[in-house]
Amino acid sequence: MTYIVKPKLRHPALPVNKLGFTHRDYEGTVSTLCAGCGHDSISAAIIQACFELAIEPHRVAKLSGIGCSSKTPTYFLGQSHGFNSVHGRMPSVLTGANMANKDLIYLGVSGDGDSASIGLGQFVHCIRRGVNMVYICENNGVYGLTKGQFSATADKGSKSKGGASNMDTPLDLASMAMMVGASFVGRSFSGDKEQMVPLIMAAMRHPGPCFIDIVSPCVAFNNHAGSTKAYDFVRAHNEAVNRLDIMEPRDPITVEYAPGTTEEVALHDGSSLRLAKLDADYDPSDRIMAMAYLQAKAARNELVTGLIYMDRHATDMHANLNTVDVPLNGLSEKDLCPGTKALDAFNASHR
Amino acid sequence: MPTPVKSINDFVVKFANVNGSGSASANEMFARSILRMGVPVASRNIFPSNIQGLPTWYEVRVSGHGWLGRRGGVDLMVAMNPQTWDKDVASVDPGGYLFYDSSRPIPASKFRDDINVIRMPLTEICNAVYSDPRQRQLFKNIIYIGALAQLLGIEPDVLENLIGEQYKSKPALIAPNHQALRMGHDYARDNLAGACGLKVTRADGVKDRIFVNGNDAAGLGCVYGGATVAAWYPITPSTSVAEAFAKHCKKYRVDPATGKNKFAIVQAEDEISAIGAVIGAGWNGARAFTATSGPGVSLMQEFLGLAYFAEIPMVLIDVQRGGPSTGMPTRTQQADLILAAYASHGDTKHVMLFPQDPRELFEFAAQAFDLAERLQTPIFVMEDLDIGMNEWLCEPFAWDDARKYDRGKIMTADDLDAGKLFGRYLDVDGDAIGYRTLPGTHPSKGAYFTRGSSHDKMAKYTEEGDAYQEVMQRLLRKFETAKSLVPAPVIHQAAEKTGYGVIYFGSTAPAMDEALAALKEEGLHLNTLRLRAFPFSEAVSDFINAHEQIFLVEQNRDAQMRMLLVNECGVDPARFISILNYDGTPITARFIISQIAGRMTMTSREAAE
Numbered sequence: 025m026t027y028i029v030k031p032k033l034r035h036p037a038l039p040v041n042k043l044g045f046t047h048r049d050y051e052g053t054v055s056t057l058c059a060g061c062g063h064d065s066i067s068a069a070i071i072q073a074c075f076e077l078a079i080e081p082h083r084v085a086k087l088s089g090i091g092c093s094s095k096t097p098t099y100f101l102g103q104s105h106g107f108n109s110v111h112g113r114m115p116s117v118l119t120g121a122n123m124a125n126k127d128l129i130y131l132g133v134s135g136d137g138d139s140a141s142i143g144l145g146q147f148v149h150c151i152r153r154g155v156n157m158v159y160i161c162e163n164n165g166v167y168g169l170t171k172g173q174f175s176a177t178a179d180k181g182s183k184s185k186g187g188a189s190n191m192d193t194p195l196d197l198a199s200m201a202m203m204v205g206a207s208f209v210g211r212s213f214s215g216d217k218e219q220m221v222p223l224i225m226a227a228m229r230h231p232g233p234c235f236i237d238i239v240s241p242c243v244a245f246n247n248h249a250g251s252t253k254a255y256d257f258v259r260a261h262n263e264a265v266n267r268l269d270i271m272e273p274r275d276p277i278t279v280e281y282a283p284g285t286t287e288e289v290a291l292h293d294g295s296s297l298r299l300a301k302l303d304a305d306y307d308p309s310d311r312i313m314a315m316a317y318l319q320a321k322a323a324r325n326e327l328v329t330g331l332i333y334m335d336r337h338a339t340d341m342h343a344n345l346n347t348v349d350v351p352l353n354g355l356s357e358k359d360l361c362p363g364t365k366a367l368d369a370f371n372a373s374h375r
Numbered sequence: 376m377p378t379p380v381k382s383i384n385d386f387v388v389k390f391a392n393v394n395g396s397g398s399a400s401a402n403e404m405f406a407r408s409i410l411r412m413g414v415p416v417a418s419r420n421i422f423p424s425n426i427q428g429l430p431t432w433y434e435v436r437v438s439g440h441g442w443l444g445r446r447g448g449v450d451l452m453v454a455m456n457p458q459t460w461d462k463d464v465a466s467v468d469p470g471g472y473l474f475y476d477s478s479r480p481i482p483a484s485k486f487r488d489d490i491n492v493i494r495m496p497l498t499e500i501c502n503a504v505y506s507d508p509r510q511r512q513l514f515k516n517i518i519y520i521g522a523l524a525q526l527l528g529i530e531p532d533v534l535e536n537l538i539g540e541q542y543k544s545k546p547a548l549i550a551p552n553h554q555a556l557r558m559g560h561d562y563a564r565d566n567l568a569g570a571c572g573l574k575v576t577r578a579d580g581v582k583d584r585i586f587v588n589g590n591d592a593a594g595l596g597c598v599y600g601g602a603t604v605a606a607w608y609p610i611t612p613s614t615s616v617a618e619a620f621a622k623h624c625k626k627y628r629v630d631p632a633t634g635k636n637k638f639a640i641v642q643a644e645d646e647i648s649a650i651g652a653v654i655g656a657g658w659n660g661a662r663a664f665t666a667t668s669g670p671g672v673s674l675m676q677e678f679l680g681l682a683y684f685a686e687i688p689m690v691l692i693d694v695q696r697g698g699p700s701t702g703m704p705t706r707t708q709q710a711d712l713i714l715a716a717y718a719s720h721g722d723t724k725h726v727m728l729f730p731q732d733p734r735e736l737f738e739f740a741a742q743a744f745d746l747a748e749r750l751q752t753p754i755f756v757m758e759d760l761d762i763g764m765n766e767w768l769c770e771p772f773a774w775d776d777a778r779k780y781d782r783g784k785i786m787t788a789d790d791l792d793a794g795k796l797f798g799r800y801l802d803v804d805g806d807a808i809g810y811r812t813l814p815g816t817h818p819s820k821g822a823y824f825t826r827g828s829s830h831d832k833m834a835k836y837t838e839e840g841d842a843y844q845e846v847m848q849r850l851l852r853k854f855e856t857a858k859s860l861v862p863a864p865v866i867h868q869a870a871e872k873t874g875y876g877v878i879y880f881g882s883t884a885p886a887m888d889e890a891l892a893a894l895k896e897e898g899l900h901l902n903t904l905r906l907r908a909f910p911f912s913e914a915v916s917d918f919i920n921a922h923e924q925i926f927l928v929e930q931n932r933d934a935q936m937r938m939l940l941v942n943e944c945g946v947d948p949a950r951f952i953s954i955l956n957y958d959g960t961p962i963t964a965r966f967i968i969s970q971i972a973g974r975m976t977m978t979s980r981e982a983a984e
């Protein structure tokens with residue numbers, strides 16, 4: 025494996041965001057994944073989302089587990105601290121990091137093996153604990169890094185490259201996330217940047233546990249006929265419930281949407297999310313309905329994408345823990361150590 | 376019939392109760408009352424892995440000399456559990472006393488004729504006064520404490536005051552408890568005069584010492600040490616560490632102005648998640664810890680390797696219990712040494728601290744956070760169930776208000792702006808410890824990628840053997856640095872010149888102190904070294920090399936500390952004679968004396984032949 029250092033030269037005509045950063049400032053090292061791997065498109069979408077949101081890259085902490093997907097945090101946000109932890113355990117590390125400093129933006133990147141098998145427990149528990157984060161699962165239905173074994177999200181009946189059929193029931197992480205308390209759940213497809221970017225942007229502004237399941241074909245082991253996570257299959261079965269765009273408060277542009285109703289959803293920081301509903305009946309604020317809708321579509325072999333659920337009144341773990349407003353990692357002995365007087369009293373009460 | 380044991384301020388009382396019957400707090404009050412008489416006690420719970428119904432024992436060693444180890448043997452058995460009657464009766468030393476509830480007749484064959492029986496119709500007395508079953512149960516405990524106090528000569532005021540303190544917030548309970556105490560007292564006065572030759576008389580042996588359990592001390596030490604993040608999963612005997620931390624945080628760490636917490640505690644879904652959160656928090660610059668026991672440490676192995684290799688500060692309090700597997704959850708051992716020292720796959724080594732009592736545990740728990748941040752690595756605080764779940768008499772805790780936390784090497788935004796070179800794993804100071812930056816520090820400098828995969832000194836992924844080895848070698852040198860930072864061993868030279876040494880650590884200390892005094896009486900002299908940390912400093916190998924024979928006292932089967940010493944100090948294994956206690960009960964002075972005296976007199980006889 026080699027790392028190619030990118031030239032740091034900046035073209036004067038490159039567009040800059042509110043902070044004066046160019047797209048480049050949000051990139052990482054050059055990807056070492058297979059050419060055409062869906063994961064790289066997701067990295068590109070993350071870069072685009074952060075650029076458009078004008079996030080200061082160093083205010084993001086990016087964490088991952090182990091897998092091809094979990095390698096991707098080196099390929100974006102080179103000025104962010106990153107943590108490639110151990111297989112399936114990103115959620116706990118992210119939880120602890122978040123406990124230590126509530127002021128950063130936490131981006132967790134995982135794979136379907138990482139999240140739905142070895143790390144299923146951690147996936148569920150960090151969401152139910154309400155950790156303020158954007159948790160992205162780059163879902164290809166296989167273990168890419170260990171060369172193509174089925175993962176727990178592989179659909180029943182889907183065929184491996186070697187011809188074996190998966191007979192086990194698949195786990196739907198988006199449904200599970202809703203069930204266990206995610207306040208923002210989306211699903212997308214790595215081939216659909218238009219949909220991915222605003223979804224990631226909205227999630228980054230949402231103050232609660234966000235989960236985005238992104239189907240991301242593995243060109244090496246899961247992009248053949250018979251696979252339900254292949255580019256062709258997903259394109260044919262994708263059922264977008266809405267199209268969304270983030271409206272900055274300063275933004276004058278109105279985006280043209282496909283016909284259907286539109287709805288503006290206020291976000292916590294003053295911006296708004298414009299939802300163009302492709303299915304007029306779909307209401308992303310109704311969790312029960314969203315869960316039922318997902319199941320109904322799945323039964324018809326359709327993959328619902330878009331903003332599936334959002335709780336506008338989300339809170340997070342720190343609210344539950346009632347922590348002080350400043351990050352815990354910034355407290356000093358003055359704040360933390362009760363000192364000798366308290367200790368004398370403790371001693372006295374133990375005599 | 377041997378003569379009834381007569382003793383002042385030197386005997387063992389054992390209570391046999393049923394778990395969940397409310398006896399625990401009454402028994403602890405009994406122990407405290409003796410302390411208030413100025414007489415040292417050592418108390419130990421012997422309890423089952425059960426919530427209600429199984430037998431439980433509480434042992435109080437009264438020792439005017441101040442010996443705080445478990446003595447072994449029983450002088451007065453308070454037999455309140457019919458289930459364990461036979462065993463309890465059998466455990467009394469000849470000439471000792473058996474106190475029991477004589478409300479229901481017990482056949483003569485169930486007694487021994489070499490012990491003295493003290494009968495009290497407790498149930499009858501209770502039933503005559505109380506009608507509510509729960510009251511009958513709870514006050515029965517207080518009544519027998521009142522009777523025992525009278526028998527032993529504990530001043531009634533002392534107990535009355537203790538009750539007053541205990542129910543300060545529920546004053547309505549004070550009078551009925553006082554009444555129950557008095558009922559017991561009066562019964563003993565009127566009916567049991569002269570029945571017991573064991574006495575407590577006022578002394579001045581306690582001084583300003585405190586009576587506290589180790590887990591409480593550990594939790595408090597974490598508060599003083601500046602821990603803000605704790606993640607844990609319930610497991611005996613460590614649960615009360617996390618609970619104590621939470622309790623002390625609620626008391627000391629709530630911002631009075633806002634009512635908000637300067638701490639965050641998560642009860643994780645398992646130990647893997649607990650340590651994951653601790654590592655995440657440590658990476659992000661908070662002082663973080665987890666508390667667990669052997670099975671939890673087993674589950675944490677993979678993450679411990681990550682913290683070692685990625686060099687992340689964290690503290691793990693291991694309250695050791697009997698292993699292997701689920702083992703003896705409610706019994707004590709020092710059997711996680713190898714598990715902790717070399718935790719995780721690949722080449723790893725970890726720092727361990729061995730506190731001898733709650734007081735040292737308080738200190739070490741606080742110090743562990745300084746060590747963790749200075750050394751950027753996991754620090755194990757190796758306590759055990761004996762220290763953790765029993766009240767120990769120990770020196771009062773002390774703190775220096777001028778003390779500053781050692782946050783270790785952290786590069787700030789100013790450092791980076793000043794042009795300091797940042798490479799996460801660069802050894803710039805020659806102590807093999809690199810500088811770290813915390814996430815969010817600087818917009819364009821100092822970001823790096825933390826990983827458990829092989830990396831070079833700039834934190835870049837590498838599969839180059841040389842770059843990898845350079846990091847691995849530096850980690851070894853960092854372990855050398857640790858030797859000078861961890862608590863030094865405590866060495867004592869015997870009154871007379873001797874070729875014998877003894878090495879011990881942790882909760883063995885009180886039994887050892889007593890054993891050494893007794894051996895000295897017999898003319899057997901040993902120099903001693905109490906280990907307080909791993910890695911071992913040079914003083915440890917020097918001590919070993921200076922003696923022909925070293926008794927190495929441990930509470931495990933496999934002489935795990937011996938393995939560590941032989942392995943790390945490169946000393947001749949033949950020098951060691953292992954003394955191993957691992958039946959789950961705390962080691963006793965009697966056991967140590969018999970092992971050492973036997974061997975020392977034997978070898979001196981051999982030498983004479």
Ligand SMILES: Cc1ncc(C[n+]2csc(CCOP(=O)(O)OP(=O)(O)O)c2C)c(N)n1
Nearest residue numbers: 091092093111135136137138166167168169
């Ligand atoms: C404890 C442990 N077990 C097994 C592995 C081997 N392993 C590495 S990645 C991986 C699966 C990754 O699958 P996924 O999360 O779906 O990522 P992908 O490569 O498909 O993006 C496995 C099993 C490991 N690194 N650690």
Ligand code: SF4
Nearest residue numbers: 058061092168242243
């Ligand atoms: S093996 Fe699959 S998942 Fe891994 S990089 Fe290649 S295409 Fe992507």
Ligand SMILES: [Mg+2]
Nearest residue numbers: 135136137166
């Ligand atoms: Mg995968």
